[in-house]
Amino acid sequence: MTKKSLSVTPAMDLLEYCELEWKGMTPHADQIRKAYGEIYRVHNIRYICRVRGDNYCALRATLFQVLSNGIPFPSWMKEQDITKWGDIHGLKDKKAREKACKLLFMDESSEYKMYEAVKFLMLYLAIEMFEGMRHGQDVPNFCAILFSRDTSLDPFSFMLNHLNTIGDSGGLEQIEMFLPGYTLQLQMQTFRLYKYDTEEFEVSFTDVCGRDWHKITLLTEDDRHYNIPVTHQ
Template identity: 45%
Template structure:
């Protein structure tokens, strides 16, 4: 992988001064953030410009570009999600935007392809969390046979990915696909336990946060909706311990074949798998709280943090929990701005081949776009910023 260089002083100075000083400069974008449509047909968006920043691309050099053209993804699920109104007076939830008509933007081929995918969802292979690897171009030919502009662009995108990776593994799409793809890649490439997982304070995190923020009592776990955080804080602690245990065990395996087999086994254990996702969600909440407080205290925070809290549905961590994190895995997946939050929570750089952006400077996007040099890198593939698969065979744990 080409190693991008850091931002130069001149580049940093060219970022709008007002934006760097206060998040109110991006507050005007909150309406667009709350109602932006993710294009199911991969057509180019016409959303309002939200902010500009320097995004690392495949060239290895920072370029000035629109940082996020459509931050709110998984829109089908998000628009159908009835936002939770918390009992606490510390925050308020906001109604979700109305669902818009999408079929007018899709051609017959794409509509038929979606029907095929729905039928495949009932097959035993598709129900696997991570399907066996398949040649990337063979997968592409199977999925994109038509001659529409969309199909041609997808094939070009897959051809570019095939220059770096030999195979692809399809990820189960149940609103946890971003978590599943990222965690699977991180574990399958891990050679050591991350420092933040070694911290003794990790297991005390649920109790400590609950003592500070009463509204966290409304945290919701998968298949345990309605239980209050005060009743399940010990379960979150167990999930965090499980994450540390599995990460340590897999990272200590030296043989690559055995390591891969261990990952496959873990992601076939549904109870453990979903427990790990709940741990990731809680780590994201903790990271969001830290970023929010840092900004309030005048400390410098990444631009995505301002965009995260500029949304009408997440103007503070409480709303973020009620209207977004509580719904992940239930009625919606990760939105694009939340991919940044996941990366910061894991202290991993998430590199994504965005196939529908082929031939643009957003074809390869990094979350975060200004990664730490010592953060490991995982690589994902998406056709629409909603569902993620993983490239394999040539993937190695590298540093930016």
């Protein structure tokens, strides 16, 4: 078992983080500082958990919130035996659950296996959605774009050209950010700080969701590296 430093750090003050990371006087730095100020004042986000910025970053930021918040299995997975998730979800004591999450996210081998398992589930859902499109069924709007790319015309090419590379040579592309939400039945709100003062500043990677879907929030400065915004410690 290979252990490294925690891949998701404890929460730190949002504005202190902004001050440390964005000291420059460029227009871009000024825009990011304004964006941080906006989410602090308007959205009551007071802290940030920094996420290790490798190519699993988006999945890491998502799954850390799922596990640490005790979010249950999606309804379509209830019969599946996914012990990494089930063991932690079974811990009703918040401190015990957070401790288990900390250990998991320090164990690089187990952590990466978890991401690969979620990639498999994403492929399973992509196949179902593609078949639904072929048979004229209602599917989420993003599917039309996902399967219209020359490199992703069907689930097989999507797997070869996109899904297989996640964690290795690339991360999730923007249109692919919808898949974790639908796979894990999550409302995924995302603040895109470099899009501050535009309609794309605050986006949801869920077209339609069920009433019982839990909400998580992501924060990105560049659509590549995702951190976790926190309202309270």
